Amino acid sequence: MKILVPLKRVADPDNANKIKVSPSKIETTGLEWKPNPFDEYAVETALRLTENGANTKARLGEVVVVTFGPKETEVTLRATLATGADRAIRIDATDDQLDGDLIARALKALVEKEKPDLVLLGKQQVEGDANQVAQLLAEYLGWPQATFAGTIQSEGDKALVVGREVDGGTLKLRVTLPAVVSVDLRIVAPKSVQSMHSPAHVYSDGVRFAALMAIMASKKKPLVEMKLTDLVSDTALKIAYTGFEAPPGRKAGVKVKTVQELVAKLKTEAKVL
Amino acid sequence: MSNVLVIAEVEGGKVRKATFSAIAFARTVAQAGGTFSVLVAGAGAQAASADVTGYGAAKVIVVDRPELAHQVCELFAPTIAATAKAGNFDVVVVTASSFGKDVAPRVAAKLGAGYAADISAVRTDGGKLVFRRPIFAGNAYGLCEIQTPVKVVSVRQSEFAAAEPSGGASPVEAGTFAAADPAAARVEFVALEQGKSERPDLGEATVIVSGGRALKEKFAAVLDPLANLLGAALGASRAACDAGYAPAELQVGQTGRIVAPKLYFAIGISGAIQHLAGMKGSKTIVAVNKDPEAPIFQVADYGLVADLFTAIPELVEELKKG
Numbered sequence: 001m002k003i004l005v006p007l008k009r010v011a012d013p014d015n016a017n018k019i020k021v022s023p024s025k026i027e028t029t030g031l032e033w034k035p036n037p038f039d040e041y042a043v044e045t046a047l048r049l050t051e052n053g054a055n056t057k058a059r060l061g062e063v064v065v066v067t068f069g070p071k072e073t074e075v076t077l078r079a080t081l082a083t084g085a086d087r088a089i090r091i092d093a094t095d096d097q098l099d100g101d102l103i104a105r106a107l108k109a110l111v112e113k114e115k116p117d118l119v120l121l122g123k124q125q126v127e128g129d130a131n132q133v134a135q136l137l138a139e140y141l142g143w144p145q146a147t148f149a150g151t152i153q154s155e156g157d158k159a160l161v162v163g164r165e166v167d168g169g170t171l172k173l174r175v176t177l178p179a180v181v182s183v184d185l186r187i188v189a190p191k192s193v194q195s196m197h198s199p200a201h202v203y204s205d206g207v208r209f210a211a212l213m214a215i216m217a218s219k220k221k222p223l224v225e226m227k228l229t230d231l232v233s234d235t236a237l238k239i240a241y242t243g244f245e246a247p248p249g250r251k252a253g254v255k256v257k258t259v260q261e262l263v264a265k266l267k268t269e270a271k272v273l
Numbered sequence: 274m275s276n277v278l279v280i281a282e283v284e285g286g287k288v289r290k291a292t293f294s295a296i297a298f299a300r301t302v303a304q305a306g307g308t309f310s311v312l313v314a315g316a317g318a319q320a321a322s323a324d325v326t327g328y329g330a331a332k333v334i335v336v337d338r339p340e341l342a343h344q345v346c347e348l349f350a351p352t353i354a355a356t357a358k359a360g361n362f363d364v365v366v367v368t369a370s371s372f373g374k375d376v377a378p379r380v381a382a383k384l385g386a387g388y389a390a391d392i393s394a395v396r397t398d399g400g401k402l403v404f405r406r407p408i409f410a411g412n413a414y415g416l417c418e419i420q421t422p423v424k425v426v427s428v429r430q431s432e433f434a435a436a437e438p439s440g441g442a443s444p445v446e447a448g449t450f451a452a453a454d455p456a457a458a459r460v461e462f463v464a465l466e467q468g469k470s471e472r473p474d475l476g477e478a479t480v481i482v483s484g485g486r487a488l489k490e491k492f493a494a495v496l497d498p499l500a501n502l503l504g505a506a507l508g509a510s511r512a513a514c515d516a517g518y519a520p521a522e523l524q525v526g527q528t529g530r531i532v533a534p535k536l537y538f539a540i541g542i543s544g545a546i547q548h549l550a551g552m553k554g555s556k557t558i559v560a561v562n563k564d565p566e567a568p569i570f571q572v573a574d575y576g577l578v579a580d581l582f583t584a585i586p587e588l589v590e591e592l593k594k595g
Contacts, residue, residue: 013410016546021413038528100378101387124528128415129408130390135346135378144347144460147375150521161463166371167530168474169467169522171344176459185511185528186521236420238387242403243416250553253574255565259587262559262577270557270574272480272536273592 001061001157001177003046004116005085006107006133007039008067009076013126021246035076038122041188044207046120047084048193049154053201060197061157062086064114068093068103074223081218082210088223091231099237100128102228104136109231111141116178117157123148123182134182144175150186153194275307275402278362280353281325282372283315283341288324290477291368293435296328298366298395298428300436305397310334312356312448314349316342322445327438334360334448343462346376351451354383357423359449364402369427369531370476377427387419391531393432410527410550430476431533431554468520475506475525479535483508483525483552484518487541487562487581492518495582496540498589508532508552510542526551541581544569561585 011019011028013036020027043065050061065080066089067073077088091106111119124131131147138145150170151163157177164171165184175181186192190202210218228235256262266273277299282289292311299309308331313322318337326333336352353376357365365380367373369391381388393414394405401418404426408415419426475481482500484492484507492513500507509519511526525532527547533554540561542548545568552558553572560573561581570576577584 011409014546016410016412019409019412026409026413099387101381104382126527127409129406129410129527130388131374132378132381132388132390135375136382136388138456139350139379139382142454142456144456145375145379146460148371163466164371165521166344166465167476167522169465171465172463173345174461174463179459185524186515189515238419238421239389239417240420241415241417245405245414245416247407247411247414250558250572252571253558253576255570255576255578257577259577259579259584259591262575263588263591265575266536266557266559270536272557 001050001118001154002116003050003061003063003118003120004111004114005039005042005046005063005065005120006067006103007043007065007076007080007122008036008125009033009069009073010036010125010127013037016126021244023243023245026244033076035079036122036125038124038126038183040207041183041185042120042122043080043083043085044188045152045183045193047208048203049152049195051195051197053195053198053203064089064116066091066110068098068106070094077223078218079210081221081223082215083208084214087221089226090223091226091228093228097228097235099239100130100132101136101238102232102235104133104140106228106231107133107137108140118177119180121180121182123184134180138180141180143179145180146173146175147182148184149181150184151192152181152187153199154196156196275302275305275364276360276362277302277307277309277364277366278357278360279309279311279330280365280367280373281311281313281321282368282370283313283318283321286317286320288313288321289370290435290474291370291430292325294430294433295366295368295428296325296436297433300329301395302364302402310360310362312336312353314341314352314448326443326445327440328436328443329439329441330443333443333445335445336448336450338450340453343465344372344375345457345460345462346379347454347457347460349376350379350383351454352448353380355451356448357384363423365423365425367427368430370430373427377425381425384423384425385421386423386425387421388425389417389419390427391429392426393429410546411553429531431531468522472500473504473506475508475523475530475532478506480505481508481525481532481534482538482540483510483542484513484540485510485542486512486516486518488513488518490518491582495585499538499585502589502592510545510548539569539573540585542569543567544572
């Protein structure tokens with residue numbers, strides 16, 4: 001199975017409360033770059049689907065990672081190659097030149113060149129929080145989609161049974177490949193991904209880390225650069241941000257000493273009971 | 274002048290409460306000039322359509338088809354897009370439920386429209402619609418405009434209070450079921466697995482009792498009595514869901530359910546940024562945690578530093594006193 005995984009670096013999501021919001025821009029200065037967590041999960045999922053868990057050296061497919069970003073985002077791609085992806089593509093662009101729709105249109109063109117069986121994405125990148133590229137891409141390709149995947153079982157590399165995390169439960173779909181799948185948090189649980197090669201394999205919880213040897217070896221793996229205009233001629237954006245606002249702050253309230261005091265305050269002060 | 278098409282969600286022969294947040298958005302936009310209509314598509318849509326005729330819609334368009342029994346977006350998107358085109362609607366709105374988020378971008382792509390996700394407010398500025406949406410886990414709002422003639426948006430249920438009936442009776446008309454995409458032939462519904470619960474849905478509850486990893490295997494044993502007493506929905510932190518103490522669909526947070534009830538109990542929840550993003554719009558927040566430094570206390574109106582295994586049963590007893 002050949003899998004294309006688009007990914008993005010983001011400002012450290014665990015310190016998102018340290019961003020500086022001014023009317024004209026958002027500054028993330030001082031925050032470390034991290035891979036978007038959901039994209040890391042997508043890479044891990046792709047690796048699990050293309051390997052024999054009992055013998056991880058035996059790859060049974062190809063994982064191609066792609067990012068849209070300036071030269072320095074190659075660090076993020078190299079880190080992914082070190083954990084097991086086979087090759088990488090960087091499409092030269094800066095965030096202000098992009099929106100979800102343009103990314104989806106560029107990915108469509110890339111898919112037509114690369115011809116993967118599956119495009120695996122994180123369900124949302126945690127800066128813009130828009131949750132849209134997988135769905136847009138699926139429509140542009142005319143492919144089926146399975147969003148918010150918490151489990152994936154592959155059926156002979158021809159189809160996937162995907163357990164989607166929906167409001168109030170799990171919705172299971174069978175999608176025939178090629179397809180677009182976006183992954184949710186629990187896809188990296190030990191038994192969430194069952195590949196045809198080693199369906200019963202139980203993985204370690206979470207994403208894998210790169211071994212030192214693999215980091216050295218990844219430097220020899222192919223990483224190519226493309227221009228956005230190599231893929232799309234129309235680079236117009238459909239969304240324009242005209243300003244930013246800080247959200248209303250929430251002040252810490254009072255500490256109560258006892259359960260009785262809490263109940264009294266909820267009744268007489270907050271009047272919510 | 275905007276004509277808005279609201280996409281209703283049908284479940285069990287009724288329109289889901291989530292839809293009334295999209296109607297609230299549509300009313301706001303239509304008040305600045307224009308009208309709104311509601312598309313009720315699904316199996317059992319004809320009966321469900323009665324739920325939305327009293328809200329001031331110019332019309333209620335019904336597509337009642339057995340093929341639409343399950344929320345498979347490849348089956349819904351063609352009908353939604355065709356209805357939007359046929360009626361010359363310039364704004365299409367869904368509530369940002371899991372269905373809304375799944376289908377809306379697909380509809381936008383069909384219409385050549387820009388899509389603004391998860392918006393928390395809308396205003397008109399010089400005849401243009403400006404959408405406000407939370408970004409960076411709710412640590413900022415972005416103000417954006419959609420540059421295309423047709424605009425698709427999803428609205429946050431927690432930010433748009435459900436529309437109240439306005440009386441009157443909107444005319445109901447039969448819509449057209451558009452032929453499914455070729456993509457629909459390659460996706461098959463297998464099953465919908467739902468936990469059985471008598472409790473209100475997280476998006477609709479006025480009180481939510483949420484628990485964290487600290488509850489361990491006693492998650493239900495400790496929280497059920499409190500939730501039962503208050504008629505509350507149960508919620509959970511990611512850590513509690515990941516550890517298997519609570520089912521995944523209870524997760525409240527940036528990428529789980531976004532909630533804003535009247536009263537939110539955070540019990541044994543430390544308050545990671547991602548959790549706060551999902552609940553800090555709540556009117557009153559109560560935190561119970563044995564760690565006095567837990568970040569949850571920074572947003573809580575009332576904090577109790579205590580061992581939850583003794584404090585929560587005590588709280589239940591105190592509340593029972595009335």
